[in-house]
Amino acid sequence: MARSRIFFSPDDRVNAFLTTCPEPEYGTGSLEGLAIAIKDNISTKGIRTTAGSRILEGYVPPYDAHVVSLLLAEGAAIVGKTNMDEFGMGTTTENSGYGPTLNPLDTGRVPGGSSGGSAAAVASGMVRMALGSDTGGSIRCPAAFCGIVGLKPTYGRVSRYGLIAYANSLEQIGPMARTVGETSRLMQVIAGHDPRDSTSIEQPYCHTPDKNIQGRRIGVPEEFFGAGVDPAVAAKVWEAIELLEKKGAEIVTCRMPGMAYALAAYYVTCTSEASSNLARFDGIRYGPAVDTKKSWHEAFQERRGMSFGKEVRRRIMLGTFALSSGYYGKYYAKAQSARQQVKLDFLRLYKEVDVLAGPTMPTIAFRLGEKADPLSMYLSDILTVPANLAGVPAISVPCGTVEGMPVGLQVMGRPFEDEVVIDTAYAYEQAVV
Amino acid sequence: MRMENMSAGSIAGSRSEQSQGHISQAAGSPPLHEADETIIGLEVHCQLDTVTKLFCACSTDYRSDGPNTHTCPVCLGLPGALPKTNKKAVEFALRVAKALNCEVLPESVFSRKNYFYPDLDKAFQISQYDKPLAVGGYLVIEGEDGEKRVRITRVHMEEDPGRLVHKGGVDRARYSLVDYNRAGIPLIEIVTEPDMRSPKEARRFLNKLRTTLEYLSVFDSEKEGSLRVDANISLQPEGWFDHEKKSFKGRNRVEVKNISSYKGVEKALTFEVTRQRNVIRKGQPIEQATRHFVETQGITTASRSKEEEQDYRYFPEPDLCPLRVSSWVERIDLPELPDARRTRFIGQYGCSPNHARTLTGDLKLADFYEKVAAKADPVLSATWVADTLIGELNYRDMGIGSVSPSHLIELVNLVKSKTLTDKNAIEVLRVILDGILGNQPAGTPSQVVARLDLGAADSGTGPAAISEVIKEHPQAVADYESGKKEAFMFLVGQVMKKTKGKADPAELNAMLRKALDGRDK
Numbered sequence: 001m002a003r004s005r006i007f008f009s010p011d012d013r014v015n016a017f018l019t020t021c022p023e024p025e026y027g028t029g030s031l032e033g034l035a036i037a038i039k040d041n042i043s044t045k046g047i048r049t050t051a052g053s054r055i056l057e058g059y060v061p062p063y064d065a066h067v068v069s070l071l072l073a074e075g076a077a078i079v080g081k082t083n084m085d086e087f088g089m090g091t092t093t094e095n096s097g098y099g100p101t102l103n104p105l106d107t108g109r110v111p112g113g114s115s116g117g118s119a120a121a122v123a124s125g126m127v128r129m130a131l132g133s134d135t136g137g138s139i140r141c142p143a144a145f146c147g148i149v150g151l152k153p154t155y156g157r158v159s160r161y162g163l164i165a166y167a168n169s170l171e172q173i174g175p176m177a178r179t180v181g182e183t184s185r186l187m188q189v190i191a192g193h194d195p196r197d198s199t200s201i202e203q204p205y206c207h208t209p210d211k212n213i214q215g216r217r218i219g220v221p222e223e224f225f226g227a228g229v230d231p232a233v234a235a236k237v238w239e240a241i242e243l244l245e246k247k248g249a250e251i252v253t254c255r256m257p258g259m260a261y262a263l264a265a266y267y268v269t270c271t272s273e274a275s276s277n278l279a280r281f282d283g284i285r286y287g288p289a290v291d292t293k294k295s296w297h298e299a300f301q302e303r304r305g306m307s308f309g310k311e312v313r314r315r316i317m318l319g320t321f322a323l324s325s326g327y328y329g330k331y332y333a334k335a336q337s338a339r340q341q342v343k344l345d346f347l348r349l350y351k352e353v354d355v356l357a358g359p360t361m362p363t364i365a366f367r368l369g370e371k372a373d374p375l376s377m378y379l380s381d382i383l384t385v386p387a388n389l390a391g392v393p394a395i396s397v398p399c400g401t402v403e404g405m406p407v408g409l410q411v412m413g414r415p416f417e418d419e420v421v422i423d424t425a426y427a428y429e430q431a432v433v
Numbered sequence: 434m435r436m437e438n439m440s441a442g443s444i445a446g447s448r449s450e451q452s453q454g455h456i457s458q459a460a461g462s463p464p465l466h467e468a469d470e471t472i473i474g475l476e477v478h479c480q481l482d483t484v485t486k487l488f489c490a491c492s493t494d495y496r497s498d499g500p501n502t503h504t505c506p507v508c509l510g511l512p513g514a515l516p517k518t519n520k521k522a523v524e525f526a527l528r529v530a531k532a533l534n535c536e537v538l539p540e541s542v543f544s545r546k547n548y549f550y551p552d553l554d555k556a557f558q559i560s561q562y563d564k565p566l567a568v569g570g571y572l573v574i575e576g577e578d579g580e581k582r583v584r585i586t587r588v589h590m591e592e593d594p595g596r597l598v599h600k601g602g603v604d605r606a607r608y609s610l611v612d613y614n615r616a617g618i619p620l621i622e623i624v625t626e627p628d629m630r631s632p633k634e635a636r637r638f639l640n641k642l643r644t645t646l647e648y649l650s651v652f653d654s655e656k657e658g659s660l661r662v663d664a665n666i667s668l669q670p671e672g673w674f675d676h677e678k679k680s681f682k683g684r685n686r687v688e689v690k691n692i693s694s695y696k697g698v699e700k701a702l703t704f705e706v707t708r709q710r711n712v713i714r715k716g717q718p719i720e721q722a723t724r725h726f727v728e729t730q731g732i733t734t735a736s737r738s739k740e741e742e743q744d745y746r747y748f749p750e751p752d753l754c755p756l757r758v759s760s761w762v763e764r765i766d767l768p769e770l771p772d773a774r775r776t777r778f779i780g781q782y783g784c785s786p787n788h789a790r791t792l793t794g795d796l797k798l799a800d801f802y803e804k805v806a807a808k809a810d811p812v813l814s815a816t817w818v819a820d821t822l823i824g825e826l827n828y829r830d831m832g833i834g835s836v837s838p839s840h841l842i843e844l845v846n847l848v849k850s851k852t853l854t855d856k857n858a859i860e861v862l863r864v865i866l867d868g869i870l871g872n873q874p875a876g877t878p879s880q881v882v883a884r885l886d887l888g889a890a891d892s893g894t895g896p897a898a899i900s901e902v903i904k905e906h907p908q909a910v911a912d913y914e915s916g917k918k919e920a921f922m923f924l925v926g927q928v929m930k931k932t933k934g935k936a937d938p939a940e941l942n943a944m945l946r947k948a949l950d951g952r953d954k
Contacts, residue, residue: 043513051512063506065513160752164512168751197515198753273751276547279556280510284611292608296551323547323746332748 003027008035008079010127014102014111016120019048020080029075031189036071037121037130040081041088042173043162044068051164052084052114054097055287055307065162066197067131067173067190074189079127082117086309087278088135088166090114091377092366093142095311100368103146105405109365112142118176119146128177129186133163135171136266137360137384140396143176144408145365147398149183149425150176154416155391156201159194165277167270168199170388180397180426184209187418207419209426214248216424217353221256224358224383224410236407237359240399243431244357244424252353258345259386261338266385267378268322268335275319278312314374343390350414355424359383360396360408383410393418397425399432465713468671471706472686473635474627475698476663478620479646480593481525482653486617487592488516488559495614496657500598508617510554515752518543522590522619523758525651526566528765529621530588532645535570537759541589543750548743551611552595560591560622562747566756573772574641575790576634583638584626593618615658627665627674627686632702635664639695640794644771647796655832662692666702667719668709684713685721689733692726701726705733774799782811788819797833798823804838809845817845821859825866835869843878853878857887857934887935895941898931899948913949921946 003025010020018040026033038044041051043061045068050056064072071078085095093116094100101116103109104124111120115132119142122130132139134152143150151174158173165171175186184207191205220241225234245251283290283303290299308316322331349356362380371377387394392415396408409428413421486493489507506514530537544562570585595613599606623642629635639662646652653659667686673679687709692701709719724733769777771793778789778799792802792815805814818841826833844862847853853861861881868875875881902924903910912920928941 041513043511049512056512059512061506061511061513063511063514160513161515162513165752196517198517199751272748276545276557276746276748279547279549280512280554282549282551282556284551285509285554286512297549300549320746323748325744325746328746328748 004033006033006035006077006079008077010079010121012126014104014107014120014124015099016082016101016104016111016117016124016126017080018050018052018083018096018098018117021047021078024077024079026077027072027075029073030185031071032075034076034129035079035127036076036186037080037082037118037127038068038078039115039118039130039132040084041133041164041166042068042131043164044078044081047078047081049081049164050097051088052086052096052098053281053287053308053312055281055283055304056164057097057287057307059286061162063162065173066159066194068162070189070192071131076189080121082115082121082130084117085114085138086312087164087274088114088133088138088171089274089311089315091137091141091380092371093117094368094371095309097307097309102368103365103405105147106365109367109405110145110370112145112361112365114138114142115150115176116142116146119143119148119150122146122148122176122178129182130176131173131186131190132176133171133173134384134388135167135270136381136388138171139174139176140360140384140394140408140410141381143396144360144398144406144410147401147406148176148178149180149395149397149429150174151183151187151395151418151422152387152393153187153191153205153418154201154203154393155388156199157203157205157393157416157418158190159192159197159200161194161196161200165273167273168277169273170266170270180395180422180429181209183395184422184426187422191418201416203416205418207422210423211427211430212248213244213424213427216249216355216420217252218244218249218411218424219252219254219349219353219356221254221259221349221356221358223256223259228379228382229359229362230364230402232402233359233361233363233407236400236402237357237409240409240428241357244428247427247431249424249427254349254352254356256342256345256349256356256386258338258342259382262342262386262389263378263382265335265338265342266381266389267318268331269339269389271315271319272322272332272335273319274312275316275323278308278316281307283307311374339389342386346386346390346392346412354413354417355420356412357424358410360410364402364405364407387412391415393421395421395425397429399428464716465668465710466670469668469710469713470671470674471631471702472627472667472669472674473629473632473702474665475623475625475629475635475638476665477623477625477639477642478661478663479623479642479652480656480659481522481619481621481651482656482659483519483522483525483619485519485521487519487522487590487619488617491617493618498614500610500612501614503614504616508554509613510556510616516559516750518753518756519619523566523756524761524765525619525649526588526590526621527758527762528649528651528767529623529646530567530570531762531765532649532767532770533567533570533572533585533588533623535567535585535588537567537762538564539757539759540564541566541756541758543590543753543756544747545750546591547746550594551609552597552613552616554595554613554616558592558594559750559753560747561589564755565589566758572638572641572645574634574637576637577631581628581634583628586624586626587622588624589622591620591622592616593620632699632706635702636695636699639698641771643695644794644796648768648770648774650768658693660693660695662698664689664692664698664702664705666705666709668706668713684709685719687719687721687733688723689726690723690736692728694728697726697728700728700731701733704731708733778802778815782806782815784812784815788815791819791823795833801833801836801838801841805841805845808842810849813849814841814845817841817848821862825859825862829866829870831866831870836866840865840878847878847882851937853882853887854934854937856938857882860885860887886933895928895932895936895944896948898928898936899941899945901931902927903948903952910949910952921949924949 118130
């Protein structure tokens with residue numbers, strides 16, 4: 001097969017890329033010659049992959065993530081690896097070990113996170129499409145803050161093979177693009193069964209977006225418009241929902257009581273899994289070498305203390321504590337039953353409605369440094385984590401601006417009905433054009 | 434909870450607690466008594482003999498290859514790689530569970546056992562914790578007083594870690610290297626109840642377990658490091674352990690880790706019995722501790738207990754789905770197991786119970802014997818294989834695999850037809866084994882017999898040799914006649930020399946006596 005090259009030399013003023021590939025090769029296929037950026041926690045053979053962490057400085061994977069193989073097989077040109085909160089732990093991309101990414105629409109603001117680099121690369125026009133990953137909102141939040149479209153697919157729909165794990169039971173790789181149509185197009189390439197991922201399901205995505213939503217029942221949970229949600233943002237989202245109603249959808253307000261435990265369940269689960277996932281980074285196999293004159297225990301403790309950022313260390317400690325003997329039942333096991341409650345809430349609501357809608361984020365993009373207090377940053381994830389806890393598909397699509405900054409409409413669907421979620425977002429997008 | 438207790442203890446004054454603890458131990462624990470029982474439980478780790486590793490497609494046949502040559506992103510624990518359970522390994526483990534009479538749980542779960550060690554590439558081992566593959570079985574062994582059941586608590590699956598190579602020895606190494614070839618090899622851990630009452634019983638259990646696993650074709654005991662054992666051992670007053678209402682707290686048990694051979698288990702436990710007896714004799718308490726077996730010295734040494742105290746922070750492995758395989762068990766057809774085969778050997782071949790036990794105690798040996806017994810006298814074959822051959826093989830540190838059954842068939846048939854005396858047959862066997870060992874094949878038994886001229890003498894050679902000896906040694910004959918027994922033995926020796934051992938000694942004896950006594954004086 002003849003291979004061609006494109007030339008990629010972006011004017012990256014927002015620090016969206018950690019690594020760029022100036023002359024990537026591409027083949028033939030449905031994405032032929034299309035410049036695609038990959039979040040830096042997705043393994044790319046021969047291209048440095050750090051997950052935004054200093055502890056993986058210089059790590060070059062010897063293998064491609066499943067999704068990367070799929071992109072290459074369809075002719076995509078991988079043009080670079082995008083900045084992110086270290087290991088995905090953050091909502092602003094300020095927690096990167098390589099400096100923050102700035103929001104292309106207002107460089108005094110964050111692009112959201114953790115897939116902030118991918119969102120900024122798309123929003124600034126450096127690439128047409130990008131891959132992100134979403135553990136608790138990491139695709140949808142930056143999509144909302146940067147005014148693009150981002151889909152978190154149903155858990156199991158896209159292979160995680162090659163995704164550097166932060167919280168395995170919650171996260172999915174997903175597409176990010178300027179439009180719903182392009183997002184859907186990228187989804188078509190990356191979805192499908194992968195025998196190497198035991199949690200992957202045989203359910204290919206083969207779909208052309210359809211804007212007809214006549215008779216679709218859209219549930220609007222009251223909790224998505226509760227305390228902490230900026231009224232101006234809420235108003236924009238309501239406008240969007242009303243527009244969908246005008247186009248033939250039926251709007252039903254509803255309750256999601258499990259939301260009360262969602263954030264706690266999320267943070268206990270993700271930090272527990274992270275504490276285990278990140279234990280392998282001990283300075284022996286990856287990143288800067290340990291001081292070999294010291295004992296192994298001393299050396300790896302020093303390396304981990306120096307190379308992990310503050311937020312990562314905080315989450316490792318939280319997770320280690322939650323899994324400790326005597327505390328497991330109190331925290332991890334409880335979090336799993338709370339998670340089950342959230343899931344049941346979704347399943348109950350999906351008997352009445354086809355999709356759920358609300359804001360993606362409670363506010364517009366924060367100013368740089370605004371969320372210095374970790375707890376206030378955690379709270380901003382409240383609207384995105386329920387979809388991860390339940391494993392359901394969720395999309396963020398731009399729905400106007402507040403103070404000149406974009407607002408995201410979030411649409412969540414039934415498990416494995418990513419198509420319906422795409423169609424609903426598409427219906428809105430087409431209605432405002 | 435634990436933390437509250439600890440802080441309460443430190444506030445209330447740890448001194449009084451400590452002294453109370455000491456008093457109760459001294460008051461409750463009786464002095465050493467000869468009838469004190471040894472209580473032993475085992476945790477046995479066996480490598481399952483699959484073609485590929487537990488969670489990836491890497492080959493398990495790594496022993497003769499260079500370091501880190503049987504690795505991939507999965508078994509190296511590279512960021513992003515995901516495990517995928519090897520169905521064959523699960524089937525192997527189920528065979529074991531069924532053969533050990535265990536109940537396979539409807540749902541079992543892989544969990545992460547988290548700890549830092551350089552040989553553990555992911556810093557956690559995928560193992561099973563609160564939901565193991567199978568529970569509650571038993572294995573029948575030859576106990577000190579007849580057959581006994583050793584109860585099996587659980588059987589679970591886990592992955593082997595890599596291996597550290599300390600350049601220049603463990604203590605003096607300037608650096609260590611890591612080899613991940615072994616990482617991801619499937620293991621089963623078999624945990625017993627504390628049902629063994631002596632180091633010898635523990636060894637018998639292991640031998641029986643090994644044999645059973647080999648009969649199931651899931652384990653190869655000849656592969657280096659394929660078996661590792663941790664043993665729990667304590668000394669308790671006679672009957673105390675089995676008594677429901679225990680009159681005192683009982684002495685602490687000690688866990689001996691790092692035993693990697695069958696003989697090592699008996700050695701380590703025997704050492705530990707002696708050590709614990711000495712401690713108790715001195716009136717000191719046995720501390721609950723982990724000790725390491727040092728194979729080269731045959732002793733156990735104390736581990737620094739603080740370092741051993743680990744909180745493994747188990748939680749379900751999120752990258753793997755629960756195993757629901759209990760229905761597979763019905764489809765498993767177990768092969769004939771050692772006990773059944775032993776019974777059959779006695780019935781079908783007329784083996785003595787002892788021979789039958791020896792022969793069926795090793796799969797390859799049992800298969801070898803059946804090949805011989807099919808074409809030679811089964812009872813005579815049993816003696817030759819179980820007694821003579823094994824002795825000669827052990828002496829040379831050889832395995833049964835190096836000998837061809839056809840050699841034994843021929844040898845036994847030569848003995849049976851009296852073409853070869855027992856003594857010379859052993860000689861032939863030795864020549865053949867030495868030939869194999871020296872890589873200079875000696876040929877078939879008949880070829881060896883012909884080359885060394887060891888064939889049994891025909892009936893004419895005996896009388897001829899006797900009359901020659903009588904003629905050549907008149908003094909000895911005279912001594913015999915005057916009643917000296919030594920003279921007879923001397924004459925027998927001379928006759929044997931002349932017949933080169935080919936004649937049957939008993940026959941010769943009788944002939945010589947007859948010749949001497951019937952002489953014309």
